[in-house]
Amino acid sequence: MSKLSSVINKKTVGAAFFVLIVLLIFFSKTIYTHNLPLVTGAKPSRGPLNKLEISSGVAEWAVVEKGFAPIGGTVGEVLAQEGEAVAKGQELFRLEFDQEDAERKLQELAGNRQKLIMDLDNIKNKITQVEKNKAGGYDLITLDADIDKAQKSLENGQALLAIEGISQQELESLENSLESLRLKREKMLADYDTEKAGLERDLLAKQMDIDNISFQEDPYRKQLAEYAANAVITAPFDGTLISLNVEKGAKINQDALIFSLGVGQEFVVECNISLENNFVAVGDTCSLSNSTHTPRGTVSKLETAGQNKIVSITLSSEDLTAGETFEVRFEKRSTTAYTLVPNGAVNQDNEGYYLYVVRKRKGLMGDEYYLARQGVYIGDSDSQNTAITDGFFFTEPVMVTSNKSVSAGESIILENASDFFER
Numbered sequence: 001m002s003k004l005s006s007v008i009n010k011k012t013v014g015a016a017f018f019v020l021i022v023l024l025i026f027f028s029k030t031i032y033t034h035n036l037p038l039v040t041g042a043k044p045s046r047g048p049l050n051k052l053e054i055s056s057g058v059a060e061w062a063v064v065e066k067g068f069a070p071i072g073g074t075v076g077e078v079l080a081q082e083g084e085a086v087a088k089g090q091e092l093f094r095l096e097f098d099q100e101d102a103e104r105k106l107q108e109l110a111g112n113r114q115k116l117i118m119d120l121d122n123i124k125n126k127i128t129q130v131e132k133n134k135a136g137g138y139d140l141i142t143l144d145a146d147i148d149k150a151q152k153s154l155e156n157g158q159a160l161l162a163i164e165g166i167s168q169q170e171l172e173s174l175e176n177s178l179e180s181l182r183l184k185r186e187k188m189l190a191d192y193d194t195e196k197a198g199l200e201r202d203l204l205a206k207q208m209d210i211d212n213i214s215f216q217e218d219p220y221r222k223q224l225a226e227y228a229a230n231a232v233i234t235a236p237f238d239g240t241l242i243s244l245n246v247e248k249g250a251k252i253n254q255d256a257l258i259f260s261l262g263v264g265q266e267f268v269v270e271c272n273i274s275l276e277n278n279f280v281a282v283g284d285t286c287s288l289s290n291s292t293h294t295p296r297g298t299v300s301k302l303e304t305a306g307q308n309k310i311v312s313i314t315l316s317s318e319d320l321t322a323g324e325t326f327e328v329r330f331e332k333r334s335t336t337a338y339t340l341v342p343n344g345a346v347n348q349d350n351e352g353y354y355l356y357v358v359r360k361r362k363g364l365m366g367d368e369y370y371l372a373r374q375g376v377y378i379g380d381s382d383s384q385n386t387a388i389t390d391g392f393f394f395t396e397p398v399m400v401t402s403n404k405s406v407s408a409g410e411s412i413i414l415e416n417a418s419d420f421f422e423r
Contacts, residue, residue, distance in 0.1 A: 040399075041420060043420065052382070065261045075093055075252060076095060080235075086240070086241055133192055242261060243260045275308060295315050297313035357398055
């Protein structure tokens with residue numbers, strides 16, 4: 001009996017020791033792996049890059065015609081409203097004008113003209129009279145008669161002097177009288193010329209005053225013509241009335257913006273994309289969508305503004321209306337196949353870009369996984385993957401995420417090891 005008990009005790013002790021060894025190994029491995037980084041990996045793939053960015057924007061008219069008031073006035077009847085489709089030549093509203101002031105000014109100027117015309121006729125009559133006087137008027141005829149008498153008296157005096165009938169002094173008096181009359185005649189003719197020249201200057205001044213009245217009348221006549229021509233404001237093109245900046249009874253000034261008109265079936269949608277987006281270019285097509293429409297558009301303009309890029313997209317459709325909001329999808333698939341790794345697998349430091357490659361080795365507790373640094377050159381990327389252009393052409397898994405900071409050569413726990421390594 002004692003021998004049997006001894007055998008049983010030895011087996012019990014052996015079993016307990018074995019269990020202890022197993023537990024120690026288990027807890028040792030648990031303690032060893034407890035602080036190791038937990039890593040997820042992914043295998044590189046081969047394929048194209050698929051770039052995608054989604055934004056939103058509002059459709060606005062691509063062609064907007066603006067109308068300005070051709071003349072100031074007061075808004076009368078308004079015949080259209082914003083948002084209405086209008087045809088070329090359709091009445092939008094009417095203007096009312098105060099024409100009395102212009103008509104009163106024209107009447108006043110017409111009276112001034114008539115007075116000047118009468119003055120002009122009087123001056124012309126005076127010029128005619130002066131010309132008649134110079135040619136042989138009463139005063140000149142009388143003076144010429146006096147000159148003839150004086151000439152004869154002088155001739156008689158000269159004859160009498162020869163027979164000493166008069167003295168030399170008396171003869172000189174007759175000569176002086178004749179010379180005085182001749183000078184008087186010359187002065188009379190000069191006075192006629194002076195008077196005529198003065199009248200001709202007056203005539204020219206009056207004619208200039210008449211011409212000036214015509215210049216003064218022109219703006220008033222033009223104003224009345226513009227009133228008649230612009231009493232009704234019409235649409236210059238077929239389109240949709242975006243804005244109509246008038247209301248009945250309001251006064252508007254000349255050249256004031258009075259309406260804007262969306263013309264045609266072409267629209268522009270503006271939206272923002274990230275500054276880092278390098279795949280959207282002018283000429284690209286993109287898809288737009290909302291609850292009622294799914295048109296395609298063309299990128300017509302691309303410009304940088306602050307921390308974004310602004311994309312202008314042109315699209316044509318008879319079904320669209322300005323103000324619709326669209327989701328805009330920019331997509332581009334590369335035509336070249338690349339070696340691709342997830343974006344999260346790419347790291348960078350002072351030495352450049354690198355990957356952590358996951359490998360297996362023998363460790364203290366058996367097979368274990370560790371990280372090896374692999375320097376690479378990268379190319380383009382999309383929202384998921386980055387192209388590796390050089391330095392990495394094998395299919396070992398690479399680290400994508402880790403719950404702790406890691407370094408090359410460090411042991412890790414590979415969470416999805418069964419995706420890459422046999423158990």
